[in-house]
Amino acid sequence: MAGVNALRWLILTRHGESTANLAYEALLGTDAEEYDVPERDADVPLSDTGRAQAANLGRWLAALPEDERPTTVVASPFVRALDTAGIALAQTPYAAPQAPDGLRLRVDERLRDREQGVLSGLTELGVRRRFPDEADRLRRLGKFYYRPPGGESWADLALRLRSFYRDLEAQAPGGRVLVVAHDxxxxxxxxxxxxxxxxxxxxxxxxxxxxxxxxxxxxxxSGPRAVCYNDSTHLTDVDDSPSKAPR
Structure with missing residues (x-):
């Protein structure tokens, strides 16, 4: 893929556990139609566990061999991703402000979470009850191409990510990039x-x-080689069971 193959290393991480993740898990097995989350999606913070996970992520980054350490760090503008990146980088000896020429965290709105439009904040049951026509359209079109009113499909997301990685290629050719974003x-x-x-x-x-x-x-x-995917072995001393929540 153009925009990625020009890099040397690409590292992605999902943000640490958020308060919205906890709110979602609290509703499992209930008949609730919406999440009890007071903040707008962009402002949802990390939980205490999420902050501990971010610190462990930073210690993992600090232990990387020098030729695998990120030279560029880019995060989603959403608070949970920004805080994950900030906490993690604070654990490394090569990131600002500890190092005079250390890494600087960049933000790119193309890394934000997928926009859910009118379905934002609803559980699956809530969607079926409040927007039965949309629930039917989702079943017919499938998750990849379904676009909720005012929201994005997965295909839409692919378009903005292609744009992001093309720009990244131009800005950091041959670089080692860490992206902190969403699942x-x-x-x-x-x-x-x-x-x-x-x-x-x-x-x-x-x-x-x-x-x-x-x-x-x-x-x-010779093309991308996957080293690991969805690896959480660096979180063994944190209560880090994978969150089922998409946020």
């Missing part, structure tokens, strides 16, 4: 980097990307 960004990056089909990516998506997990690809001129 769907991790999944769709794999779709783009590995040239997957709709069926393949939706099968992969059935296993939720764990909070603060790591996915890595090495690019050596």
């Amino acid at each position: 769907v960004i991790v999944v769709m990056t794999r779709y783009l980097v590995e040239g997957l089909s709709e069926r393949e990516v939706l099968e992969i998506e059935k296993t939720r990307v764990a909070n603060a997990s790591v996915s890595r690809w090495r690019l050596d001129g």
Whole structure:
């Protein structure tokens, strides 16, 4: 994929556990129609566990061999991703402000979570009850191409990610890049980097990307080589069971 193959390393992580993840888990098995989350999606913060996960992620980054350490870090503008990146980088000896020439965190709105439009904040039951026609359209079109009113399909997300990675190629050719974002960004990056089909990516998506997990690809001129996907072994001392919540 143009925009990725010009890099040397690509590392993606999902943000740490958020308060919205906890709110979602609290509703499992109930007949609730919407999540009890007071903040807008962009402002949802990390939970205490999420902050501990971010710190562990930072210690993992600090232990990377020098030739695998990120030279560029880009995050989603959403608070949970920004805070994950900030906490993680604070654990490394090569990131600002500790190092005079250390890494600077960049923000790119193309890494934001998928926009749900009128379905934002609703549970699956809430969608079926309040928007039965949309629930039927989702079943007919499938998750990849379904676009909720005012929201995005997965295919829409692929378009903005292609744009992001093309720009990244121009800005950091040969670089080692860390992206801190959301589960769907991790999944769709794999779709783009590995040239997957709709069926393949939706099968992969059935296993939720764990909070603060790591996915890595090495690019050596012969195409991307997956080193790990959805790896959370660096979180063994944190209560880090993969969140089922998409946010």
